[in-house]
Amino acid sequence: MIPNPFETVREVIDPSPPVSDAVKYTTCYMCACRCGIKVHLKDGRIRYIEGNRNHPVNKGVLCAKGSAGIMTHYSPARLTKPLRRVGPRGSGEFEEIEWEEALATAAGWLGEIRGRDPRKLAFFTGRDQSQSLTGWWASQFGTPNHAAHGGFCSVNMAAAGLYTIGGSFWEFGEPDWDHTRYFMMFGVAEDHDSNPIKMGLGKIKGRGAKFVSVNPVRTGYSAIADEWVGIRPGTDGLLVLAIVHELLKARRVDLDYLVRYTNAHWLVIQDPGAADDGLFARDEAGNPLCFDKNTGALTSALLADVAPALVGEHTLPDGRVAVPSFQLLHDRYVADEYAPDAVAERCGVPADTIRRLAAEIAHAAFEQEVMIEQPWTDWAGRKHDRMIGRPVAMHAMRGISAHSNGFHTCRALHLLQVLIGSIDAPGGFRYKPPFPRPVPPPVKPAGKAGQVQPNTPLAGPPLGFPMGPEDLLLDEDGTPRRIDKAYSWEAPIAAHGMMHMVIRNAWAGDPYPVDLLFMYMANMGWNSSMNTAGTMAMLTDKDPATGEYKIPKIIYADAYASETIAFADLVLPDTTYLERWDCISLLDRPICDADGAADSIRQPIVPPDRDVRPFQDVLIDLGVRIGLPGLTHPDGKPKYPGGYPDYLANHERSPGIGPLAGWRGVDGSKGGKGEPNPDQLARYVDNQCFWRHEFKPEERYFKHANKAYLETAVSLGLIGKADPIILQLYSEPLQKFRLAAQGHGAVVPPEEHRPRVERYFDPLPFWYPPFEGDAVAEEGYPMHAITQRPAAMYHSWGSMNAWLRQIHGLNKLYMSRERAESLGIADDDWVAVTSHHGRIKAQAKLMEGVNPDTVWTWNAIGKRRGAWNLSAEAPEANKGFLLNHLIAELLPERGGGYRYSNSDPVTGQAAWYDLRIRIEKVAADAAGTVAEPTFEPVSPPPNPPRAEAMLRFGAPTGREAAE
Amino acid sequence: MHPAASVIFFTTASGAGYGLLFLLGIAGAAGLVPASLAFGLVGFTLAFGLITAGLLASTFHLGRPERAWRALSQWRSSWLSREGVAALVTYAPAGLFALGWVVFGEARGIWGVFGLLGSLGAVATVVCTGMIYASLPTIRQWRQPLTIPVYLTIGLYTGALWMALLSAAFGGAASAFLWLAVLAGLSAAGVKALYWRTIDTEAPVTTSGTATGLGSLGRVRLLDAPTTSQNYVMREMGYRVARKHAMKLRAIAAVIGVAVPVLLLLIAAAVGGGAAVVPVFLAALSGSAGAVVERWLFFAEATHVVTTYYGAEAA
Amino acid sequence: MTMLPATAGTKKLGLVIDLDICVGCHACAVNCKEWNSGGHSAPMTDWNAYSGTESTDGDDDGAWGVWFNRVHTYEVGDGAEGRTVHFPRSCLHCETPACVTVCPTGASYKREEDGIVLVNEDLCIGCKLCSWACAYGAREYDHEDGVMKKCTLCIDRIYNENLEEVDRVPACVSTCPASARHFGDLGDPDSAVSVLVAERGGYDLMPEMGFKPTNKYLPPRPGKTACGSTGAPSRLEQLVAEAADAVPQGKAVPATTGGKMLAWVDAVLSR
Numbered sequence A: 001m002i003p004n005p006f007e008t009v010r011e012v013i014d015p016s017p018p019v020s021d022a023v024k025y026t027t028c029y030m031c032a033c034r035c036g037i038k039v040h041l042k043d044g045r046i047r048y049i050e051g052n053r054n055h056p057v058n059k060g061v062l063c064a065k066g067s068a069g070i071m072t073h074y075s076p077a078r079l080t081k082p083l084r085r086v087g088p089r090g091s092g093e094f095e096e097i098e099w100e101e102a103l104a105t106a107a108g109w110l111g112e113i114r115g116r117d118p119r120k121l122a123f124f125t126g127r128d129q130s131q132s133l134t135g136w137w138a139s140q141f142g143t144p145n146h147a148a149h150g151g152f153c154s155v156n157m158a159a160a161g162l163y164t165i166g167g168s169f170w171e172f173g174e175p176d177w178d179h180t181r182y183f184m185m186f187g188v189a190e191d192h193d194s195n196p197i198k199m200g201l202g203k204i205k206g207r208g209a210k211f212v213s214v215n216p217v218r219t220g221y222s223a224i225a226d227e228w229v230g231i232r233p234g235t236d237g238l239l240v241l242a243i244v245h246e247l248l249k250a251r252r253v254d255l256d257y258l259v260r261y262t263n264a265h266w267l268v269i270q271d272p273g274a275a276d277d278g279l280f281a282r283d284e285a286g287n288p289l290c291f292d293k294n295t296g297a298l299t300s301a302l303l304a305d306v307a308p309a310l311v312g313e314h315t316l317p318d319g320r321v322a323v324p325s326f327q328l329l330h331d332r333y334v335a336d337e338y339a340p341d342a343v344a345e346r347c348g349v350p351a352d353t354i355r356r357l358a359a360e361i362a363h364a365a366f367e368q369e370v371m372i373e374q375p376w377t378d379w380a381g382r383k384h385d386r387m388i389g390r391p392v393a394m395h396a397m398r399g400i401s402a403h404s405n406g407f408h409t410c411r412a413l414h415l416l417q418v419l420i421g422s423i424d425a426p427g428g429f430r431y432k433p434p435f436p437r438p439v440p441p442p443v444k445p446a447g448k449a450g451q452v453q454p455n456t457p458l459a460g461p462p463l464g465f466p467m468g469p470e471d472l473l474l475d476e477d478g479t480p481r482r483i484d485k486a487y488s489w490e491a492p493i494a495a496h497g498m499m500h501m502v503i504r505n506a507w508a509g510d511p512y513p514v515d516l517l518f519m520y521m522a523n524m525g526w527n528s529s530m531n532t533a534g535t536m537a538m539l540t541d542k543d544p545a546t547g548e549y550k551i552p553k554i555i556y557a558d559a560y561a562s563e564t565i566a567f568a569d570l571v572l573p574d575t576t577y578l579e580r581w582d583c584i585s586l587l588d589r590p591i592c593d594a595d596g597a598a599d600s601i602r603q604p605i606v607p608p609d610r611d612v613r614p615f616q617d618v619l620i621d622l623g624v625r626i627g628l629p630g631l632t633h634p635d636g637k638p639k640y641p642g643g644y645p646d647y648l649a650n651h652e653r654s655p656g657i658g659p660l661a662g663w664r665g666v667d668g669s670k671g672g673k674g675e676p677n678p679d680q681l682a683r684y685v686d687n688q689c690f691w692r693h694e695f696k697p698e699e700r701y702f703k704h705a706n707k708a709y710l711e712t713a714v715s716l717g718l719i720g721k722a723d724p725i726i727l728q729l730y731s732e733p734l735q736k737f738r739l740a741a742q743g744h745g746a747v748v749p750p751e752e753h754r755p756r757v758e759r760y761f762d763p764l765p766f767w768y769p770p771f772e773g774d775a776v777a778e779e780g781y782p783m784h785a786i787t788q789r790p791a792a793m794y795h796s797w798g799s800m801n802a803w804l805r806q807i808h809g810l811n812k813l814y815m816s817r818e819r820a821e822s823l824g825i826a827d828d829d830w831v832a833v834t835s836h837h838g839r840i841k842a843q844a845k846l847m848e849g850v851n852p853d854t855v856w857t858w859n860a861i862g863k864r865r866g867a868w869n870l871s872a873e874a875p876e877a878n879k880g881f882l883l884n885h886l887i888a889e890l891l892p893e894r895g896g897g898y899r900y901s902n903s904d905p906v907t908g909q910a911a912w913y914d915l916r917i918r919i920e921k922v923a924a925d926a927a928g929t930v931a932e933p934t935f936e937p938v939s940p941p942p943n944p945p946r947a948e949a950m951l952r953f954g955a956p957t958g959r960e961a962a963e
Numbered sequence B: 001m002h003p004a005a006s007v008i009f010f011t012t013a014s015g016a017g018y019g020l021l022f023l024l025g026i027a028g029a030a031g032l033v034p035a036s037l038a039f040g041l042v043g044f045t046l047a048f049g050l051i052t053a054g055l056l057a058s059t060f061h062l063g064r065p066e067r068a069w070r071a072l073s074q075w076r077s078s079w080l081s082r083e084g085v086a087a088l089v090t091y092a093p094a095g096l097f098a099l100g101w102v103v104f105g106e107a108r109g110i111w112g113v114f115g116l117l118g119s120l121g122a123v124a125t126v127v128c129t130g131m132i133y134a135s136l137p138t139i140r141q142w143r144q145p146l147t148i149p150v151y152l153t154i155g156l157y158t159g160a161l162w163m164a165l166l167s168a169a170f171g172g173a174a175s176a177f178l179w180l181a182v183l184a185g186l187s188a189a190g191v192k193a194l195y196w197r198t199i200d201t202e203a204p205v206t207t208s209g210t211a212t213g214l215g216s217l218g219r220v221r222l223l224d225a226p227t228t229s230q231n232y233v234m235r236e237m238g239y240r241v242a243r244k245h246a247m248k249l250r251a252i253a254a255v256i257g258v259a260v261p262v263l264l265l266l267i268a269a270a271v272g273g274g275a276a277v278v279p280v281f282l283a284a285l286s287g288s289a290g291a292v293v294e295r296w297l298f299f300a301e302a303t304h305v306v307t308t309y310y311g312a313e314a315a
Numbered sequence C: 001m002t003m004l005p006a007t008a009g010t011k012k013l014g015l016v017i018d019l020d021i022c023v024g025c026h027a028c029a030v031n032c033k034e035w036n037s038g039g040h041s042a043p044m045t046d047w048n049a050y051s052g053t054e055s056t057d058g059d060d061d062g063a064w065g066v067w068f069n070r071v072h073t074y075e076v077g078d079g080a081e082g083r084t085v086h087f088p089r090s091c092l093h094c095e096t097p098a099c100v101t102v103c104p105t106g107a108s109y110k111r112e113e114d115g116i117v118l119v120n121e122d123l124c125i126g127c128k129l130c131s132w133a134c135a136y137g138a139r140e141y142d143h144e145d146g147v148m149k150k151c152t153l154c155i156d157r158i159y160n161e162n163l164e165e166v167d168r169v170p171a172c173v174s175t176c177p178a179s180a181r182h183f184g185d186l187g188d189p190d191s192a193v194s195v196l197v198a199e200r201g202g203y204d205l206m207p208e209m210g211f212k213p214t215n216k217y218l219p220p221r222p223g224k225t226a227c228g229s230t231g232a233p234s235r236l237e238q239l240v241a242e243a244a245d246a247v248p249q250g251k252a253v254p255a256t257t258g259g260k261m262l263a264w265v266d267a268v269l270s271r
């Protein structure tokens, strides 16, 4: 047929092409939000990933990272085979070995250490989602030297919450998106509740509730805030306490809420110098006392039918005086130092704005009460006709916590919410199960002298919540027992460990050297370390006397050719998230929401096409090889011959409680607690890989004091007892540490640590300047430097993703236009940024919406040359830069020469955002200028998959195939 | 706009070719030049060569040149399609005209009618080419009443340069063509100067404010582009020539495109006879080079409204 | 065909994008890319995907490729008074777009039945003229295929009977976590999207082009920083004043017992 060139040809479209030939459900792991996904397969390849509409976390939506999962899965940066180092450490020269050899080598090292001194193993994991396995494994091994990323991540958030309200922000609580009238967000760019927060913001904006974002930078969520408060970093505590000041002065606090649910009426002993000064006055049974106005007598503060006083000096039976903790609180915050006018300049927020925010909070809380017509019963059995809420909700994350004053700032935030009575009230902050838990949760860290023995499991979990100095992990002489110095006087409540100090301490042999550093899923050779260049040097440093590496052996389990691979002696290649079983457990960091308890799994969607193994299987295999009792029968046979899936279904942490809560019991009829069910995983797979128990309407609010909820929580195994959970405005455990610093008690800090412990263990929240800013000269380092997470990139995990690296292939240093212009800096100029610790070179980008004293950049975009199987020309490695080079892991020296870690003094939280800098334009640069510092390129692992220049993903399934 | 070599070559070469064809048609029909074999062979080879090379070059610009024939179908609405049709249609009378001239040694009479039809086709084709640009509302510097005159005068001018050369070499009203070339050159320069003044002084049609619809809230500045790397639209539409550079190039275009050729033409006029061939040839080369510079600028100076999404304040 | 449909249909399918709640997360952009990688216009070619292999057209070392939806971020106004606006941009399925009329081959066309503007890749010669004619940068050239590609409004989803009915919306809409994207018939004044546009003052981008975009943008709502914008009293001042006599000014701990101090707290409270 001769074509007619003048003919108008119409396209015939098939509007109903088959989408896929198979659909499988699993859980996303492009970040820690853990959304449910529906994976479409065509010809055995992944064709499309979408959000699972039925899933409690994301309800069908999917973020940019999740949508780019295909590219993460098929990335040429995937490791392909176990590797043994052949070149010098850091060079990235490896040979491929077989799994048997890799496992035998690792087991040999591990077994030897376990038989000699289990503490010589430091087992640290990064963005780990199987901490209930890894933590349990460490404790089976017998080493206290275990933690995941929480310590450098947001332990301030977790600890402050758990020590105050028995729950926390992070992803463990959520604003009442459906009822709040006033939502304040402090220092959040993404958080782990990535999709739920976006969904929630869309909801409240649609409803016309007011959204205030307190953040030095106006991007992301802050962009859509009805009000942006461009605060100066590290000063939120002042802002919050100034709001408290205003509310107290205006008498806008919920006194009924305080006496019902908090320790506001508990009497605090006022006896300066005494060993129990500042502790709660208690009766013989140990119950805290209050003054009952009905009887005019002291009585147990826990009784239901009392009329407790919130003020007044009361005389204790022993003649001493005690006052209700509320009075101490009140007196502290009405003081002028917390007046808006006193804090405005420091915060960079006008006093009028602070007063207005306080007025708006008061207005929303007390004049716009929400009422849910839902009867409920409180812990004491009293019935309430309805649920009355104070619709002011708050959420905060690392902008608060990644400062050395973050613990107290976060406590201040909780204090504010408690004062207005909004915690777990309709419209306020809501707990997600397993929270609320007792304040703090009744778990102590194990690792004391007697608790660590060769070939013996640890007496408990390595991480927990100290109630006082007696729970610290110290040697007789006060030396820290853990390699990261968690639970020492440096960081007594380091409830998540201090991963950022592990490499440094191991290198320095301070408090002692280790033999083996075993890391999983943590890019410590680059973006998750402070002082990155120094860290790389420590990882490769040798003892001149012996010629041995200072950290003798390093095993690393990663799935990709990250920067840290180069520093491992043995590399255990993991699968991608679409190739393995995983478990998002209630024992760990579950996917619950305020209305239901839930957990989920990942199932293999496609089989690995490389010689890699799921790390959890590897960990169990290693445990069997070294005979960990939890993993082997007495005859040495494995307890879970089926590996990780077998463990998931059949392991019991305590009777009836296992990794997964759904479909327990032999016939799968039980939820929460019950006998193991061999078919459990199949039931999960049938239910789209998640399980959820929805709470009854009467269980959904006031969970800390809601009888029905508390009983349900016990039956599900979330908490031990159905006792009410009392919010601790005034924190007695903190006062106990303070008393120790004053010389009281059996465990007291060494002289040199005393002033510090005394100052920072204040039972009521207070504000102090972040350490770094306080230690360096203001003129020398006048500006703050912080990072933010980009929504479309997960730490370092996105640069191997061909799609995401188009969105964030390099980063710039953002700064205020006005400030930049005054320094002669224009867009794209190269600037030198100097901190007390180092200097980097980066390109500037000018903007309006940033606190003028602050510069910022996207986190973890800069890459080391050669890593991630990217070419050495990659913009990530040449224009992208890492702020971490400027951040020291140790604070500048102070009197006495001791250098504390760059952390919060209470929790050991890494103080990433305390960084102070100065910035200068560098003299005209030639074309081809690159970001500094620069490092030798690492060589890619042997035989990496070919990185295709051009990607035609989908071509075989698209139009071409049809033709 | 990204100045693509193939398109620049296409429009300048075919412009000159059609200019020449136009003049051949008129001159032939009017008997202003001898219908000699040599004149015809060289003249038509040159004209068809320039046109065809240009058209071929324009297909290099295509992603699917093998489908180029499909471009004929949409003549009802598309100036590009019309251009294709016009170009093809023009080949027929022009070819017949060439046949008469070269084979039968006759350019007048019925052959001359073909010649005039060819001239008409040439004008139509150049108008279509110009309209491709002039019809785009997205590019202010192109959507100008002067765009068609620019294309026409420059086509005529460059064609006239070659025509002057031909008649200097092979006889005919050589000096008429010399003066025509001078006149065309000066009018092209005038039209272009007017064009430049217009685009320099005219207000932009679009701002980042109207592009985003956010202008009423204040000045709109791009904070982050969608990707940190360049994309197709940025590369194709985002090309911007520095003002200083553009001014320099305008001067160069004026000098080598018009001033030098006119000078050479005047010299040729003064010298006269066979010796005029050399300066006229140089004038043709210089004028064509000038046209290329002009055409490069036509693209490079054009700002596309889409750039207002990528950081430009206005376009 | 290149001519616009002579009788414009009454159905005008399109998107409504709410700039008031878009958080700039790029989810719509990536999910669009993902869906279309296996869809009507597949593949969505990427070049220099892992750098170091710069393709002929690359003038930086980054990766780049075909995307039908791209998210910009703008700052509007100066300093703290200004605001940041995230701005997703894809084909607007204009009613009278030049991208269609300029096309010489008929590859670029507007469907009569629903107004969707598509490229027939079997006809396209890759002349790129339509991309010059589009004011909105919505056309993406695939060098490898030599043809123009663009947002299809997910033509292979919205009518797809292999998908559940709820899923028959564009990929970018179903994935948007903030629900900032809406899909529907803007030709029907009673449709949910039309109502939204009417209520919120939805507007056209670059109306001066005369393309009459179908897609609409909802403007960011005004900020609420003025006193009283939430209905709250401008200050707590009155309240503070009423309370002033009860509060000791600037006294230190624990000087507040007794007297009428803290009288308000001293109410009888029951647990």
Ligand SMILES: Nc1nc2c(c(=O)[nH]1)N[C@H]1C(S)=C(S)[C@@H](COP(=O)(O)OP(=O)(O)OC[C@H]3O[C@@H](n4cnc5c(=O)[nH]c(N)nc54)[C@H](O)[C@@H]3O)O[C@H]1N2
Pocket: A126, A127, A149, A152, A153, A154, A520, A521, A522, A523, A524, A527, A528, A529, A557, A558, A559, A560, A561, A562, A563, A564, A574, A575, A576, A577, A615, A787, A788, A794, A795, A796, A797, A859, A860, A883, A884, A912
């Ligand atoms: N300057 C600055 N530095 C920071 C922060 C900051 O805000 N600013 N944030 C800090 C915080 S909060 C955190 S949590 C840390 C995060 O730091 P990390 O926990 O180190 O996170 P990633 O960089 O994502 O590195 C994790 C490693 O996991 C690997 N990986 C990815 N998928 C898999 C898999 O499926 N299996 C295995 N085995 N490995 C995989 C990746 O290849 C990568 O090497 O960074 C910290 N560093």
Ligand SMILES: Nc1nc2c(c(=O)[nH]1)N[C@H]1C(S)=C(S)[C@@H](COP(=O)(O)OP(=O)(O)OC[C@H]3O[C@@H](n4cnc5c(=O)[nH]c(N)nc54)[C@H](O)[C@@H]3O)O[C@H]1N2
Pocket: A031, A032, A153, A154, A186, A187, A188, A189, A190, A191, A192, A193, A194, A214, A215, A216, A217, A231, A232, A233, A234, A235, A236, A397, A398, A399, A400, A403, A786, A787, A788, A789, A790, A791, A792, A793, A794, A795, A856, A913
């Ligand atoms: N897309 C994406 N999501 C992620 C991650 C990721 O890498 N990418 N990482 C995950 C991890 S490990 C974590 S820990 C969470 C962290 O989630 P976020 O806490 O949201 O993480 P950051 O990006 O560190 O955000 C800190 C925010 O605080 C602001 N800020 C800094 N200093 C201050 C201050 O002093 N005061 C106030 N008010 N604000 C301040 C910064 O500008 C920034 O917006 O995100 C998780 N989710």
Ligand code: SF4
Pocket: A028, A029, A030, A031, A032, A033, A034, A035, A058, A061, A062, A063, A064, A065, A066, A067, A194, A195
């Ligand atoms: S937020 Fe995004 S990356 Fe994280 S789990 Fe959900 S879809 Fe995946």
Ligand code: SF4
Pocket: C021, C022, C023, C024, C025, C026, C027, C028, C029, C071, C086, C088, C175, C176, C177, C178, C179, C180, C181
């Ligand atoms: S997915 Fe939604 S919120 Fe995210 S960038 Fe797109 S439109 Fe905006």
Ligand code: SF4
Pocket: C090, C091, C092, C093, C094, C097, C098, C099, C100, C117, C133, C134, C135, C136, C137, C138, C139, C150, C211
């Ligand atoms: S947005 Fe561009 S491509 Fe889409 S219809 Fe309008 S003009 Fe055409």
Ligand code: SF4
Pocket: C102, C103, C104, C105, C106, C107, C108, C119, C123, C124, C125, C126, C127, C128, C129, C130, C131, C147, C148
């Ligand atoms: S590139 Fe293709 S669709 Fe666009 S105008 Fe040319 S032929 Fe038509």
Ligand code: SF4
Pocket: C031, C032, C033, C035, C036, C068, C069, C090, C091, C150, C151, C152, C153, C154, C170, C171, C172, C173
């Ligand atoms: S409608 Fe479909 S093709 Fe168009 S932008 Fe949305 S997802 Fe992409």
Ligand SMILES: [Mo]
Pocket: A149, A152, A153, A154
């Ligand atoms: Mo983190």
